[in-house]
Amino acid sequence: MKFVEYADADMMFLALADVIAGSLENHLFSEETATLVVPGGTTPGPIFDSLSATAHLDWSRINVLLSDERWVPLDSPRSNTKLLKDRLLTGPAAAARYVPLFCDAADPSAGALALGPSVEDVLPITVLVLGMGADMHTASLFPNSPQLAGALDPKAPAVVAVDVPDQPEDRVSLSASVLRGAISTHIVIKGADKRAAVERAQHLDEMAAPIQTVLSSATVHWAES
Known part of the structure; x- marks a missing residue:
């Protein structure tokens, strides 16, 4: 794990957007297409804003998808x-x-069954951006999910259905094997609780800390606030 600390979140978001754009651009020098996977939630919004204004990328050659999704209507604010x-x-x-x-x-x-083939068609992931909860979940791989062991299985399909007991919606998520296959992985977190969680996760197994499935090969980007 590589850990990068920033003075504030705004600096982190701008710097990470530059890193993502650079990685995609470099990949496209030698490959026809690139695949960018990003998280949901509110944290990555400023990264998205910066990337969407990056005109020098040939976006027509870039596949974009989410790491996970809540099973709610597309017009829901939770989508x-x-x-x-x-x-x-x-x-x-x-x-x-x-x-x-x-x-x-x-x-x-x-x-998950219907979506799997289109996801498999754009693998492996070129750049993977993930968040992490204080419970050490990432994507929708939650430590208390009954489907976690199956989602962590190397033979799991690309997209898995996930039931999280303390969450209001069921979800679908990219499986651990898909996440582990990314060429470049970045985890973006804020706050002292998330820093403590990622440090704790290094000493736990994937069932207790699902973020562990990608942690050893990831760059963690952190700002206090």
Whole structure:
């Protein structure tokens, strides 16, 4: 694990957007396409804003998808897809190929089966950006999920359905094997509690700390606030 500390969150978001753009641009020098995977939630919004204004990227050759999604209507304020479309897939970045992680299937299990082939088509991930909760979950791989062991299995499908007992919605998530296959991995966190959690996770297994599945190969970007 590489740990990078920033003076404040604004500096972190700008610096990480530059790193992501640089990695994608370098990849496209030798490959026809690149795949960017990003988290939902409120934290990555400023990163999306910076990336969407990065006109020098050939966005038409970049696949963009979420690491996980809540199984809610696309117009819900809880929808990660809505955030992605409002904050990242605008301006020059609107030319990117959006790979959905939500569909009109009846439930997350059926949705995961339907969505898997289009996700597999754009693997491996070129740049993976993840968040992490104070409980050491990442994407929708939660330590208290009944599906965690299956999602961590190296033979798990690309997209898995996840039930999280203390969360209001069921979810779908990229599986651990997909996350581990990323060429470049970045974890972005804020606050003393998240720093303590990522340090604690280094000494735990994946069932107790799902972030551990990518931690050894990741760069962790942290700011106090």
